[in-house]
Amino acid sequence: MLSEFDLIKHYFRRNRPGKAVLGIGDDCALLAPTPGMQMAISSDMLVEGRHFFPGADPRMLGHKCLAVNLSDLAAMGARPLGFTLALALPEANPDWLAGFSAGLFALADAHDCELIGGDTTRGPLNICITVFGEVEPGQALRRDAARAGDDIWISGTLGDARLALAGYWKEYALGEDEHLLAAARMHMPTPRVGLGRALAALAQPPAALDISDGLVGDLGHILAASSVGATLEVDALPAGPVLSRQPLEWRRRFTVAGGDDYELCFAARREDREAVIAAGVASGTPVTRVGTIDAEAGLRFVDGSGAPVSMQVSGWDHFSGG
Amino acid sequence: MLSEFDLIKHYFRRNRPGKAVLGIGDDCALLAPTPGMQMAISSDMLVEGRHFFPGADPRMLGHKCLAVNLSDLAAMGARPLGFTLALALPEANPDWLAGFSAGLFALADAHDCELIGGDTTRGPLNICITVFGEVEPGQALRRDAARAGDDIWISGTLGDARLALAGYWKEYALGEDEHLLAAARMHMPTPRVGLGRALAALAQPPAALDISDGLVGDLGHILAASSVGATLEVDALPAGPVLSRQPLEWRRRFTVAGGDDYELCFAARREDREAVIAAGVASGTPVTRVGTIDAEAGLRFVDGSGAPVSMQVSGWDHFSGG
Numbered sequence A, B: 001m002l003s004e005f006d007l008i009k010h011y012f013r014r015n016r017p018g019k020a021v022l023g024i025g026d027d028c029a030l031l032a033p034t035p036g037m038q039m040a041i042s043s044d045m046l047v048e049g050r051h052f053f054p055g056a057d058p059r060m061l062g063h064k065c066l067a068v069n070l071s072d073l074a075a076m077g078a079r080p081l082g083f084t085l086a087l088a089l090p091e092a093n094p095d096w097l098a099g100f101s102a103g104l105f106a107l108a109d110a111h112d113c114e115l116i117g118g119d120t121t122r123g124p125l126n127i128c129i130t131v132f133g134e135v136e137p138g139q140a141l142r143r144d145a146a147r148a149g150d151d152i153w154i155s156g157t158l159g160d161a162r163l164a165l166a167g168y169w170k171e172y173a174l175g176e177d178e179h180l181l182a183a184a185r186m187h188m189p190t191p192r193v194g195l196g197r198a199l200a201a202l203a204q205p206p207a208a209l210d211i212s213d214g215l216v217g218d219l220g221h222i223l224a225a226s227s228v229g230a231t232l233e234v235d236a237l238p239a240g241p242v243l244s245r246q247p248l249e250w251r252r253r254f255t256v257a258g259g260d261d262y263e264l265c266f267a268a269r270r271e272d273r274e275a276v277i278a279a280g281v282a283s284g285t286p287v288t289r290v291g292t293i294d295a296e297a298g299l300r301f302v303d304g305s306g307a308p309v310s311m312q313v314s315g316w317d318h319f320s321g322g
Helices: A004-011 A058-076 A094-110 A160-168 A176-187 A193-200 A215-226 A248-256 A270-282 B004-011 B058-076 B094-110 B160-168 B176-187 B193-200 B215-226 B248-256 B270-282
Strands: A029-031 A038-047 A079-089 A114-122 A126-135 A151-155 A207-211 A229-233 A263-268 A287-294 A299-302 B029-031 B038-047 B079-089 B114-122 B126-135 B151-155 B207-211 B229-233 B263-268 B287-294 B299-302
Touching: A004 A094, A004 A114, A029 A079, A029 A114, A038 A058, A038 B079, A038 B126, A058 A079, A058 A094, A058 A126, A058 A176, A058 A193, A058 A207, A079 A094, A079 A193, A079 B038, A079 B126, A094 A114, A126 B038, A126 B079, A126 B126, A151 A270, A160 A176, A160 A248, A193 A263, A193 A270, A207 A215, A215 A229, A215 A248, A215 A263, A215 A299, A263 A270, A270 A287, B004 B094, B004 B114, B029 B079, B029 B114, B038 B058, B058 B079, B058 B094, B058 B126, B058 B176, B058 B193, B058 B207, B079 B094, B079 B193, B094 B114, B151 B270, B160 B176, B160 B248, B193 B263, B193 B270, B207 B215, B215 B229, B215 B248, B215 B263, B215 B299, B263 B270, B270 B287
Parallel strands: A038 B114, A079 A114, A114 B038, A229 A299, B079 B114, B229 B299
Antiparallel strands: A029 B038, A038 A126, A038 B029, A079 A126, A151 A263, A151 A287, A207 A263, A229 A287, B038 B126, B079 B126, B151 B263, B151 B287, B207 B263, B229 B287
């Protein structure tokens, strides 16, 4: 049996220079923040059987648990610096640890985000990551920054992750290839860090968040924080490559209230339309304009002709939800 | 059933001014670090059935899970700033949440340490806290700073927490009052933040760590990181008020290799003896000199006359351990 110290040494301590003044191995890690920058901090906890299936592929899991945290930095417009990892494991399985750490570090290295500390213990499988980034004062993408007349934008595409879940749940019959493609979006989300940084460079930084619990529920947080309403053009919502080949009813349902998308939803000034498109190009991230922020409270859906569309949807809740 | 949002709003969001630029409710919290300071960061994960008993008192648990994190800041000499809390709960029980948050915030307020964000989800009870503090560059209490000839010091007392565990396990028969007193040390440890800050103000900051897995195992980390050995005067180790009334064999065993003490062990220059005592007085923390750092590797035990004492002990390990 691996000891706790051996486990950390073999799978999580790396012999490479990092940004931290002091990394893994003392009571605390030490970071030297860039003078004048603000620090952005977020924590996410992933539990087996709730956020991922028992027996989930450890490499994809290593990717996903860091990706959802980097997505929070992206939604704030922050540049990643480092993260801590706290891990409860039923047993110290070398194959699992090798896969998990490989998936974790592949994504961490792609974003120059260093593992600086953490904790390991025995227990029901639980992965808690806290991520640190930095952002210029006044430039963070806050939820309370939306104003009436702003454009609403979505990065990438929505709904394929939720479609994959529908496939697992047998809600919906998908071809094998279709399900594999959709499942890749569910298990390996892409944090939109580059786009977030580009948006944070705008003179009037957009209101933004990342869509984890479905567009409607998450957009609702921007509307509440900013005391505004919105109109969404439901068929302008960018469906994922697999979902876009499914019937209209499913496309509408899973773009409007999917889950696990980890795309950015943001509200930018109308005069920044070209700047937003340029930010998408600069970061290699598709961006789609999908609606408008209204002074009137509430969320309305319209079709391409501007006619109202009725949608019955709600966000995901970990306690009252499914 | 409480929703996730209601749960956070009722038990964890507070209407009071804080140090964070932006607290709970966005994708990330925003902190503005004091210019020129380094940031100290630590994560600890507590799992039901491993770190605390099933059905543990929620108020004491709220205290303990923050205390063990503040203890890591203390061991680094850092001033607390804030923390994130990720919580997996089997159910959203209002009584449990009220007790837990009361215990948590009582300690947080005593240290002016603000809850800035986190996550809640359903799952086997698991509490993960990441804590942030700041320390002057070059003044952190690092494990690799011990030098041959240094004095070894212990804050407070050792062994009462381990004695309480022995009582729970029926290893040892304790009177009811004795067990209650000892159990208070186990469930409500005192993070030595003030002492850590005072030691970090010394011109040559001591090597330090907090004793969570037993003195011998933890001191071993300082010895390894600093490439030195040590001699401990075993009967100089300060036993807790309950343990000090027990037979010599138990006193030696539980001071040398207890667990859950959350006292500081530190190695300070011999010429700083008076300064260390002054730091203890200034922070209201008893400090006891218990041994010496040696150039020769290994850990030796002696009695009051300097004669060798043989001790068979080891540290706690969450994977190969009990």
